[in-house]
Amino acid sequence: MLGLFVSTSFSKTYVVGVENINYYPNYTTINGKYAASAGKEILDAFAKDAGITFKYKPYPVARLFTTFLKKKSKLDFKFPDHEYWKGPDKKSFCKKLGYQPSESAVGSAGEPGTGINQKCIKFSQYAFQYIDGVMVKKENLGKGQGALKKLGTIRGFTAWDYIGGIKSGKIKIKEANDFQGLLKQISKNRIDGGYMSISGGRHGASQIGLAGKLVYDPALPATKSGYKLSSHKHKDIIEKFYKFLVEKKDMLDEIRKKYKVYNIYKK
Structure with a gap:
């Protein structure tokens, strides 16, 4: 008698909420689909290593937080994320679940005073670094913050490094839908500078023939941080992702170099 055995393996599928924006x-996200990028390639590599499947669900930036x-x-996970982003909303959410905030709490990468209880929402280490800063025309490099009367931002993002000047009216904000528009x-001198992801700005400039003409001004206020994966449902998988980032560093560095987000600032 011939016995027929069929072996079928199933990997668990998790939904990752992502931003419906071109931030390459x-x-x-292109035409509603999460597309090739540093973030997607790193998350896909982790999912393969962990024997799970990630399904990506794009949302507008603000709606992603509320969802x-x-x-x-x-949603099982959110990417990108950080303890500081919508911090008060996260603390309020955690309080409703019975987790008390602590202003002495530190972030997963050692950031001080996040107030987010990691027993409520678990954050990974940085998948990769970013700089949010100001790009200007090369001839305006080094003119200082006083020269920024009109500052551009990507729609849905806040230039936190300039919030004081914005609230006082010293800096006027003008939004654009994407890097190239900004x-x-x-x-065209419609704004004095654009606050954006510097890796995205550099890529965008190269796509429209402005590489070298528009540059990052490191003398102006900027945020140097990193993108994290977060979850309030699957803290065990966040722990696995943390180990993956450490153990597969060499392989992940190749992905970071491929997308020009490798070690873009030095700690």
Whole structure:
């Protein structure tokens, strides 16, 4: 008698909430689909290593936060994320779940005073670094913050490093839908500078013939940080992702170099 055995393996599928925006090379959604980028390639590599499947669900930036911060959220993870982003909303969410905030709490990468209880929302280490700063015309490099009367931002993002000047009215904000639109406004002198991801700005400038003409001004205030994976449902998988980032560093560095997000600032 011939016995027929069929072996079928199933990997568990998790839903990752992502931003419905073209923020390449960091991460990008094109025509409603999460597309090739540093973020996607690193997450896909982890999923393969862990024997799980990630399904990516794009949302507008603001809606992604509200969808994620629900006890019965349809999302298992959020990427990118950081303790500081919508911090008060996260602390309020955690308090409703019975977790008290602590202003002495530190972030997963050692950031001080996040107030987010990691027993509530678990954050990974940085998948990769980023700089959010100001790009200007090369001839305006080094003119200082006083020269920024009109500052451009990507729609849905806040230039936190300039919030004081914005609130006082010293700096006027003008939004654009993407990097290229923002860069074109700088080139045409419609704004004095654009606050954006520097890796994204450099890539965008190269795509429209402005590489070298529009540059990052390191003398201006900027945020140097990193993108994290977060979850309030699957803290064990966040722990696995943390180990993956450490153990597969050499392989991941190749991905970071491929997308030009490798070690873009030195700690």
